Amino acid sequence: MTDQFNNQNGYTPQSGQPYQQPNFQHSYQQPVVNPQQPHPAKPSTGRTFGTAFAGAALACVIAFGGFTVYQNVTETPSDSNVTLGASTNTEIQAQSTDDTLPEAVAQKCLPSVAAIDVYTQQTSTDMLGRSTSSSGTLTESSLGSGVVLSEDGYIVTNNHVVAGADALKVTVGGEEYDADVVGTDESSDIAVVKLQGASGLTPIEIGDSDNLTIGEWVMSIGSPFGLEQSVATGIVSATSRSQIMSNAESSGSDGYGYGYGNSSSQSSGYTIYPNMIQTDAAINPGNSGGALVDSNGKLIGINTLITSYSGNYSGVGFAIPVNYAVNIAQQIIEGKTPTHAQLGVSLSTVNSQNAKRYGLKVDSGAYIAAVSAGSGAADAGLEEGDIVTKFDGNAVDSASDLMLDVRSKNPGDTVTLEVNRNGETKQLQVTLGSDESSQAAPTTQNSSKNGSSSGSNELLNRLFNNGSSSQGNAA
Incomplete structure (x- = not known):
């Protein structure tokens, strides 16, 4: 696959690009933990028996993961008692799909969608481009989105969003938190992070991705190009779109400034995406890990892939079905190895x-x-x-x-x-x-x-x- 077939919709800021995030914070300061005080927060800113299997070359998208599953990448303990998703089950009544429905769904769901900023250590390279040393300085290297699953800060996102992160800062509800990776399932491209010191968050209501109707109204929510709390509407274009993506097909930057997260940290295996939801609701770099919700504001998918020649929105995006994603997330939170x-x-x-x-x-x-x-x-x-x-x-x-x-x-x-x-x-x-x-x-x-x-x-x-x-x- 050549570089112009950009895929994963994580966003990597680079200089010389037309978009610059306002008040962009390049450096990361290690938090000072005071056990007597709550976590400090601040307003938001920002895949012949030797014949060829060649079909996915034009089609797209990301290729991260393998089949090694790791748990407890931090010292965050497992939690077998956490309930995922909101305890409420509300329906939205709107007079006009074109007007009040998007407003009502956005109002309900925006507090449950997070922006994830990924920081990695700066490294020095020699004239051949080989890494020689690390300065220890943390700088923002990529960003993505996530969905709040519990009041105390469990958030589901894509593995390719957080892979290789040395530190995470997550903005949700207008406040910024430090966060830890609880665990990931590379082969499913699902990860769970936990906010430090969070409480009283608004978990999203979880829908049922097994009962979707082609043509039904949906909304995508996330941080395209770092623009937090962005929404876009569309329909379910198709269901049961499956793909196997190889890491080796798309590692590194695509030349447009929209990189593949921390792809160098991914294994050289590949990821299986079964029964994805296809939508024309806009999914762009930075939307990875964000929410796809239905007309009742219930989570039906985790935005993950796009098919595009340019790397940006082309009307064909894909989300991991929520029933699959939450099952994997629950296993991770309980300290189990996700099984397939x-x-x-x-x-x-x-x-x-x-x-x-x-x-x-x-x-x-x-x-x-x-x-x-x-x-x-x-x-x-x-x-x-x-x-x-x-x-x-x-x-x-x-x-x-x-x-x-x-x-x-x-x-x-x-x-x-x-x-x-x-x-x-x-x-x-x-x-x-x-x-x-x-x-x-x-x-x-x-x-x-x-x-x-x-x-x-x-x-x-x-x-x-x-x-x-x-x-x-x-x-």
């Missing part, structure tokens, strides 16, 4: 070319190269050489399709796989396992649910086979 569904197989993609070459009975699907002993796939009777063609009745055209289908489920869910075994069609019931014990190695593959794919079989092996490796060669 796992099939327990190694995969390769079947297409017309390799089907003809190797004499396969179907010309699309996900080829089972190996099955892990003791996995759900093994218990269900999946065998090496099977080709999965349907998942719960939906067509599976590639290995990436199956990967995304599995990720959309939870550990313990039972699914129906239709497989082709030596020309015979079989249906198998599989109870999905968990990837909790998996430690996937970095990868460089990129794939798309609706496109072709490219990369190594080893990547898929690690994803589906607890880190083991198999060549997955149909021959």
Whole structure:
């Protein structure tokens, strides 16, 4: 992917750009903690068996994360008793969708959306651009948005917003707080931060992303280009937009001044985005981690990606569904390792070319190269050489399709796989396992649910086979 296909909507300020944030504070001062006084606050300022999987090159967007999950990156304790989201359940009554509805929704939701400023230590480089030393001075390197989940300051955002941060300052409700990263799930691009000394915040009401209607009214809220408390309206353009994004496809600045957060700190793996919400409500650099809400002011998604040739708003943005995001956030807050569904197989993609070459009975699907002993796939009777063609009745055209289908489920869910075994069609019931014990190695593959794919079989092996490796060669 070339640089002009800008993606992640975190914003990195650079000199010489047309936009400058008012009263921009470049330096960070370590807070003085007084246990006898509340946290000081101040007003706001500011992804042939060697065939190519190439489809996502034009499409976009960000590519951060891998499959290593880390917890307790700070000394912030876990909290198993916190209730996420507002305890209220209100509906907004408006006479005109074009007039009073946006006003009412904005008034309700703005207090629950935060601006996140990311600070990193300054480093010196030599004439070859290699880092040589750190001065210890903290400067603002990027920014993004977040959504308040609890009165005492738990905030959900994107992992790519806070990755690599040495310090965070979060502005919410007109006050600025120091914050700590509680934990992240890189493979889902979800992170949770906790404000220091916060109380009495306004948590957002949480909606249901499983019951969205294409065409329904929505509002995006966040800090595009650092402009805090900005809103934009639109509709749900589509649902179930899935993508697998590789880190290696988009690291560093895009040449427009809108960088990729702290991408250098990301692992070289990739992130799985299942069933995203597509919207035409404006999502720009800086909106990452912000709220997508419905006409009742209820959170339905976390704004995350854009598809654009310029890197700015083009009418096609994506949000992680709130049901998925809050589930991951809850696990992080409780001090758990976020878990995802796992099939327990190694995969390769079947297409017309390799089907003809190797004499396969179907010309699309996900080829089972190996099955892990003791996995759900093994218990269900999946065998090496099977080709999965349907998942719960939906067509599976590639290995990436199956990967995304599995990720959309939870550990313990039972699914129906239709497989082709030596020309015979079989249906198998599989109870999905968990990837909790998996430690996937970095990868460089990129794939798309609706496109072709490219990369190594080893990547898929690690994803589906607890880190083991198999060549997955149909021959």
